[in-house]
Amino acid sequence: MGYIRSFFGFWYDFLVGDRPELFLGPIGALIVAWLTVRANLAAPLSGSLLFLLVVAVGSLSVAWAIRD
């Protein structure tokens, strides 16, 4: 049981680390981008939206890091 916990703990640290918003944020941004593609939004708009959402996630994470 300890090995399994260590295994998942290692991968959690490796991928998520101390900033979960940097893991969940891009996934959320990709879901929103996928929804805009499904809704037939023009490709430049979907692409720009994805870029802006990624920038927003990064900015939010930096702002939280400074606050902490």
Place this chain on the structure above:
Amino acid sequence: MSSVALVTVLSSFLASAVEFVEAVTIVLAVGVTRQWRSTLIGVAAALVALTLLVAVFGTAIVLFVPIDVVRLVVGGFLLIYGLGWLTKALLRAAGARAKHDEAAIYEREIAALRDEPPIPATGMDWISFTVAAKGVLLEGLEVAFIVVTFGASAGMLGPAALGAAVAGALVLGVAALVHRPLAAVPENGLKFAVGVMLTGFGTFWAGEGVGIDWPAGDATILALLAGYAVLGIFGVYVVQGRLATRRVRASAAAAED
């Protein structure tokens, strides 16, 4: 060689160079304080394990997983990983986070190793082997992750592995010559550049994975890289400004008290 292949080699080279510099610090500390033979056997064992990881997982992903799925999942991981590198490098460049100090890490490693049991008179020193192998494996795992994700998304596992191998040979060669931690390497600048590259490519490939038909094709990658680089540098100045304002307010409040 195409421009995507060149950027793949460059990204993999820079990311690997940073990680190898960190691994070399641990290896040097172990070798200098304990036994070089066991240390180098540990390094070799870790490098073999990493090569197998890249070969097995990289080839399996390229051969058996549809490219759209690879671009969405692997591109998504690249985006997550790159954004992590970029924001950390931004915070370090702005002074909001301590920079990686290889010389200090080297001293700490040496102090920790001096507390270990004495080196056996004959045969393997398993402490040297384990510490060196673990250090190279953990730092190298990030290299393997970047090589596999980058290589699989672009369909360029070879160029990505080549970039990592050249970086490894270069860092190990320089470390063998100077025989001390490579503290002069601008690690944070490299991490910033790699963060921009991974985030840009991750956005492009994961975007393709969710069905975005980028209007300028591969040329969009350059626009994404430029956009993240400019905003990242701008972010450094914004954070520096915020920290300066906070320091002024804190000293003003202290003066009032």
